[in-house]
């Protein structure tokens with residue numbers, strides 16, 4: 001079980017008794033009612049088949065679930081379709097070409113409004129341009145872009161020709177980008193000169209140049225969007241400007257119909273080892289569940305709603321709930337390029353008021369940050385258009401939930417706390433806003449068509465009031481189909497803890513009503529501002545620095561970011577290290593920068609402590625639990641299994657020292 005299980009904070013959490021039922025008005029107009037659960041419970045596969053038929057198939061499917069090669073399940077296997085056609089062209093054909101698809105707001109104040117008809121043209125042109133650059137169906141394309149409309153166009157252009165995309169978050173380093181390009185054997189990289197962040201142009205192209213200079217890749221071309229107008233170095237014959245090839249290409253393009261099980265994208269996420277996992281998703285099942293959940297969970301009425309999800313396309317939330325979900329449903333959505341506090345801390349609320357946003361989907365860390373900035377900031381804007389609020393990425397504490405509802409939602413909006421993962425592809429556990437009486441802090445119930453359980457160590461479902469591990473006990477359409485190039489790791493990571501059952505890696509508890517409360521990861525994965533980081537990956541980054549002999553990393557609780565990275569390092573002795581400053585503070589600064597270089601700024605530890613020893617068991621395993629106690633400034637727990645029980649005293653003394 002998770003160690004936090006018996007903490008007082010958690011006990012308070014589980015004593016949370018407030019509930020917020022939907023208003024009768026909301027319930028009456030809601031997309032999904034209680035009958036949705038009944039329908040799915042009566043015939044789960046039939047329910048998903050109905051959802052899949054909401055998409056347009058060039059070859060209709062007859063098989064719903066193929067479990068013959070489990071855990072490599074297949075959905076709608078004999079059907080064929082195209083993702084981009086479904087996300088864009090279909091709406092134009094249905095007469096909605098003039099509807100706005102994207103209301104784009106640049107950080108620098110620039111804005112663009114793109115209709116479905118315009119988006120259809122842009123995607124077709126980009127698809128033709130990719131083909132002209134030699135990208136064929138099945139080839140992989142790496143996308144390393146800021147939040148500009150071209151990012152959406154690029155992803156859909158790949159989908160249109162059946163070339164799986166691998167989006168790499170723009171905050172990752174050249175080294176991280178290189179390993180992802182290599183792993184996916186990408187043939188093309190789509191990037192930009194840079195993007196705007198925190199009021200300044202932040203370059204991206206140099207990281208691509210540096211990544212490709214490391215060699216070994218299959219990349220033939222780099223397609224570069226001009227966003228900031230900053231200087232770029234150019235490699236003739238390899239680099240191509242987007243504006244030189246995309247607008248000129250024909251807007252006539254025949255979408256490539258692919259098998260339902262054709263890979264749509266690869267997305268890398270941190271696991272428990274140093275090497276990120278290339279989670280891959282296929283087409284038919286993924287689109288089915290993403291479209292259904294986006295409609296039902298956010299109560300989307302595409303003719304009237306203005307939807308805004310603040311996630312970056314570099315994360316799965318950006319894939320499922322910025323690109324595919326909203327567009328499949330013909331929604332009008334806001335996309336914002338920059339940070340919430342640029343040029344002022346009311347920027348988000350200004351955007352809500354400007355566009356009349358009705359549905360807002362964001363992360364608890366952002367909500368807590370806004371709480372810290374103060375309620376008077378959102379109070380300065382008209383937020384009365386909002387009618388549904390969503391949360392994702394980590395458990396939302398009841399206090400932040402209440403603030404979100406009261407200050408942002410004017411005490412009237414339902415809140416949907418949505419639990420899911422890169423691996424699940426789409427939302428799995430969440431209230432339905434027109435049905436569920438919401439409880440602050442709980443994701444509550446599996447969605448219609450999803451079967452989840454909380455299991456004990458032996459794999460038995462726990463009763464109400466008990467805790468255990470979250471597991472998904474039946475296959476679901478948007479499930480990951482594997483780890484790119486590593487079938488064994490797929491089987492080991494997800495399907496072996498409880499044989500044949502999907503192990504999510506999260507601790508969970510059922511309350512007296514049977515509602516599910518998520519308790520955080522039970523493995524070596526940290527969750528910092530809703531982003532997954534691996535302790536092992538950061539430890540390897542630290543020991544790759546010549547000054548470091550050994551490193552241990554833990555996730556310590558943090559009021560704003562949920563968890564924060566805290567590292568303990570032992571420095572190398574010996575004569576050969578001549579360039580190391582005597583001052584620990586300088587060493588720490590250099591090591592933080594090094595982690596930023598190897599993985600990306602998001603992985604930089606909040607603090608690094610230089611220590612003489614690390615607490616280890618007699619078998620040599622680092623006891624992270626004790627380090628977490630130190631990092632969270634708690635009394636250190638049981639040290640009897642330590643090889644050297646004096647070590648903790650030394651480390652705590654070090655912690656008391658200012659660094």
Ligand code: WTA
Nearest residue numbers: 392393394395417418419420421422518521
């Ligand atoms: C955590 C993000 C509690 C969880 C979509 C999961 C959550 C990991 C919630 C996946 C939530 C996500 N309540 N915890 N509503 N949503 N998580 O792959 O630990 O970036 O395993 O996907 O985030 O993170 P990922």
